[in-house]
Amino acid sequence: MTFIDIRNLRKSFGPATVVHDFALAVERGEFVSFLGPSGCGKTTILRMIAGFETASAGSITIDGQEVTDLPPAKRNVGMVFQAYALFPNMTVAQNIAFGLRVARRGPDEIAARVEEMLRLIKLPDIAGRYPYQLSGGQQQRVALARAIAVKPQVLLLDEPLSALDAKIRVSLREEIRSLQKDLGITTIFVTHDQEEALSMSDRVVVMNEGRAEQIGTPFEVYNYPRTRFVASFVGTLNILTATVIDAENGRLAIDGREVLAAHTVEGRASGDTVTVALRPEAVTFGEAADGRDELAGTVEAVSFLGAVVRIRVRLESQTVSLDAFNQPAVRLPAAGEPVTLCFARDDLLVVAGG
Amino acid sequence: MKASRIGPWIAVTLGALYFLVPLIGTFEFSLRMRRGTYSFDAYRIVLGDPNFQASFLYSVVLALATIVVGTLLVVPTAYWVQLRLPKLRPLVEFVTLLPLVIPAIVIVFGYLRLYNSQSILPLTDSSRGTDLLLTFGYVTLALPYLYRSVDTGLRAIDVRTLTEAAESLGASWSTILFKVIFPNIRSAILSGAFLTFAIVIGEFTFASLLNRPAFGPYLQLVGANRAYEPAALAIIAFVVTWACMGLIQVFGAARGPTQPK
Ligand SMILES: Nc1ncnc2c1ncn2[C@@H]1O[C@H](COP(=O)(O)OP(=O)(O)O)[C@@H](O)[C@H]1O
Ligand SMILES: [Mg+2]
Numbered sequence: 215m216t217f218i219d220i221r222n223l224r225k226s227f228g229p230a231t232v233v234h235d236f237a238l239a240v241e242r243g244e245f246v247s248f249l250g251p252s253g254c255g256k257t258t259i260l261r262m263i264a265g266f267e268t269a270s271a272g273s274i275t276i277d278g279q280e281v282t283d284l285p286p287a288k289r290n291v292g293m294v295f296q297a298y299a300l301f302p303n304m305t306v307a308q309n310i311a312f313g314l315r316v317a318r319r320g321p322d323e324i325a326a327r328v329e330e331m332l333r334l335i336k337l338p339d340i341a342g343r344y345p346y347q348l349s350g351g352q353q354q355r356v357a358l359a360r361a362i363a364v365k366p367q368v369l370l371l372d373e374p375l376s377a378l379d380a381k382i383r384v385s386l387r388e389e390i391r392s393l394q395k396d397l398g399i400t401t402i403f404v405t406h407d408q409e410e411a412l413s414m415s416d417r418v419v420v421m422n423e424g425r426a427e428q429i430g431t432p433f434e435v436y437n438y439p440r441t442r443f444v445a446s447f448v449g450t451l452n453i454l455t456a457t458v459i460d461a462e463n464g465r466l467a468i469d470g471r472e473v474l475a476a477h478t479v480e481g482r483a484s485g486d487t488v489t490v491a492l493r494p495e496a497v498t499f500g501e502a503a504d505g506r507d508e509l510a511g512t513v514e515a516v517s518f519l520g521a522v523v524r525i526r527v528r529l530e531s532q533t534v535s536l537d538a539f540n541q542p543a544v545r546l547p548a549a550g551e552p553v554t555l556c557f558a559r560d561d562l563l564v565v566a567g568g
Numbered sequence: 569m570k571a572s573r574i575g576p577w578i579a580v581t582l583g584a585l586y587f588l589v590p591l592i593g594t595f596e597f598s599l600r601m602r603r604g605t606y607s608f609d610a611y612r613i614v615l616g617d618p619n620f621q622a623s624f625l626y627s628v629v630l631a632l633a634t635i636v637v638g639t640l641l642v643v644p645t646a647y648w649v650q651l652r653l654p655k656l657r658p659l660v661e662f663v664t665l666l667p668l669v670i671p672a673i674v675i676v677f678g679y680l681r682l683y684n685s686q687s688i689l690p691l692t693d694s695s696r697g698t699d700l701l702l703t704f705g706y707v708t709l710a711l712p713y714l715y716r717s718v719d720t721g722l723r724a725i726d727v728r729t730l731t732e733a734a735e736s737l738g739a740s741w742s743t744i745l746f747k748v749i750f751p752n753i754r755s756a757i758l759s760g761a762f763l764t765f766a767i768v769i770g771e772f773t774f775a776s777l778l779n780r781p782a783f784g785p786y787l788q789l790v791g792a793n794r795a796y797e798p799a800a801l802a803i804i805a806f807v808v809t810w811a812c813m814g815l816i817q818v819f820g821a822a823r824g825p826t827q828p829k
Contacts, residue, residue: 265736286736287737287740289736291736292736293733295729299726316743357733360733364738
């Protein structure tokens with residue numbers, strides 16, 4: 215059953231329309247990420263769900279109740295901000311208790327709930343501290359506790375990890391996800407970091423210029439990007455331009471080299487150019503065996519990333535990056551060396567929409 | 569090298585002299601009431617004068633009322649302008665500056681015309697009504713200082729995000745104002761309040777023309793008729809003012825945390 219139902223949502227600031235006919239159905243308990251570059255409208259949509267911006271058109275329904283024109287205080291939607299936004303004049307405990315106080319809960323209930331929240335965020339001993347006495351990661355956990363203490367129907371997080379350093383970012387995203395699963399709280403998470411979106415979400419909404427380009431599971435948007443934008447933004451896909459030789463049989467040419475796609479190229483004629491995508495980890499060195507395609511080129515750059523080594527190979531006018539595991543026993547080609555690349559036909563993806 | 573050190577020292581010394589010499593002179597003079605020896609006679613007379621006590625108390629009460637009314641007017645206004653109407657900020661700033669441009673005497677004659685016994689709102693008919701009018705007048709006088717310090721305080725916190733965080737937790741506007749905004753700009757309000765206090769305690773024009781028994785007119789009266797007592801009064805007023813400032817420093821530093829920026 216759909217829990218959050220967003221239909222034809224539009225937002226204009228003066229003459230500029232920054233969100234175009236956005237639609238999304240979120241299931242109860244689902245974790246959905248909005249992923250897209252800065253300025254693509256993620257925050258604006260989130261703020262419309264929270265009630266901080268009014269929609270120019272369209273509707274938002276939460277659990278069967280239309281909330282489009284309801285003020286934020288009446289929506290029962292929890293929000294976590296990039297800038298933490300803890301109340302500086304209150305201790306951690308008072309911050310977490312704020313929503314409960316506003317709802318006029320009894321003091322015993324509040325005390326119990328605050329303690330429960332502090333245990334949940336694994337910071338049981340900081341109740342009496344003030345926000346400025348906490349690290350960024352601690353502040354954001356308290357902000358999370360404050361938002362979920364009132365048991366909101368929906369939890370919204372706007373780039374909550376962007377201000378934190380890398381280590382904490384990774385550990386906190388795992389914590390947020392497991393907390394969300396335990397509580398079963400329907401969550402929308404905004405980020406411009408594809409790794410964050412892919413690792414945390416049930417589904418990802420890839421956004422560009424105020425539109426949802428693709429909505430799907432992390433697996434789907436990563437492996438089967440539907441547009442060139444999704445292919446280039448999600449992951450480090452190789453985006454190549456190919457010429458159709460024979461649409462019927464899926465024969466293409468990449469930099470003059472003929473390859474065979476696993477599927478027919480729908481709706482294209484011979485001579486058309488199409489965009490194809492190839493994941494770096496799907497490409498290996500060596501001659502093609504059965505069911506595989508082959509490309510030839512020269513190694514242009516080798517970058518050591520730790521567990522993997524990313525190697526950029528120049529074909530003719532285009533380049534292909536591939537990831538090889540870092541095994542000390544295996545010699546990898548050096549820059550300037552001519553190489554042959556191969557990949558499975560299934561991995562060559564023809565991207566719709568040019 | 570040496571010249572560059574001497575310059576600032578000369579400036580500081582001149583400034584200190586400019587400030588201290590009259591103060592010391594006044595103090596010395598205030599002690600000379602008894603012929604041939606220093607004494608606190610002038611202070612004893614002043615502090616024992618029932619008119620001093622009454623007028624000082626009157627002005628203190630009025631100053632506190634002015635601070636309360638002014639704060640309740642200025643904080644929500646400055647908050648709303650910052651949050652929702654940033655384009656109006658120049659206009660509001662201009663309006664709050666008007667009391668510095670328009671002489672007090674003009675304002676008070678305006679009041680007398682608008683609120684005299686023949687008007688729709690005859691505030692000057694009763695002394696309570698006139699007290700009220702005087703309070704509002706003082707709020708006007710304090711506006712430039714109160715607004716500026718409150719506005720600076722609001723700029724130092726993230727008004728918008730804090731408001732939204734509180735809103736999404738279900739808080740009403742009054743809760744947001746009194747539980748979130750006020751406490752976080754407390755020191756800014758206090759410094760505005762201090763200035764307001766100093767203005768109201770010494771104010772003469774309004775109180776005199778509205779014929780209220782305030783401290784300003786009392787100072788003027790004593791100053792015109794006595795020799796040593798005005799000097800003692802000046803020193804007392806000075807001490808009270810500095811005591812206020814010290815108290816506010818103590819309050820500002822001791823109560824609750826301040827966010828390090
Ligand atoms: N209050 C506003 N007034 C005018 N333009 C705005 C306002 N808020 C956002 N925008 C514009 O809307 C676009 C989308 O912004 P935003 O939703 O914040 O993007 P994102 O969160 O994806 O980075 C941007 O071009 C931004 O400049
Ligand atoms: Mg944003």
